[in-house]
Amino acid sequence: MSNDFIAIGRIEDIPRRGARCVNTAFGRIAVFRTAEDEVFAIDDRCPHKDGPLSEGIVHGRAVTCPLHNMVISLESGSALGADEGAVQTYPIQVEDGRLFIALSALPMAAE
Template identity: 70%
Template sequence: MNSNWMTIGRIDDIPLRGARCVKTPQGKVAVFRTAENEVFAIEDRCPHKGGPLSQGIVHGKAVTCPLHNWVISLESGRALGADEGSVATLPLRNTDGELSILLERRLEAAE
């Protein structure tokens, strides 16, 4: 249902290779902007120890958790490499620079 789209700001509010944390009724969501100007929204909680992914380092289409260096795919929410686990991803749309995320009833990690 399209009525659950929540406007979260403008793409220019997020630095290249940076992130912004957004509070939603479902919890904190990290919105990332890659060096290629792509944007992704994922749950702001590392599947390992709950570290704040929004404070991690963005590289390519992944973020490295600032606590224990787990690398999480911004596209799928899955841990990369030998690590296992995942976080929820949220649909995000960019309409002429205005960003919106689609809120669900609850965040669900990828299977």
């Protein structure tokens, strides 16, 4: 494991087709687990109306915003279908059931 990654929990902390959030000084990051045990990390804020994506429905490799049904790709962070917008994605790794997120990808504080 690279020094750039920090531990944020365990995969079993997240239900299949669910999410948990990591609070940072720069905002909340939603960490999703698919039905196939794939793990993705994106901003917990829908680009449409700032809805909490962590409370949305996970289907395949996408999540549907609970406020306005915008579908966001967990892989790319892009809105799917006719919608426009995108959220930031973050590199995440699973090692022996432990989850690690890349520090270098986290937003930096304005100087």
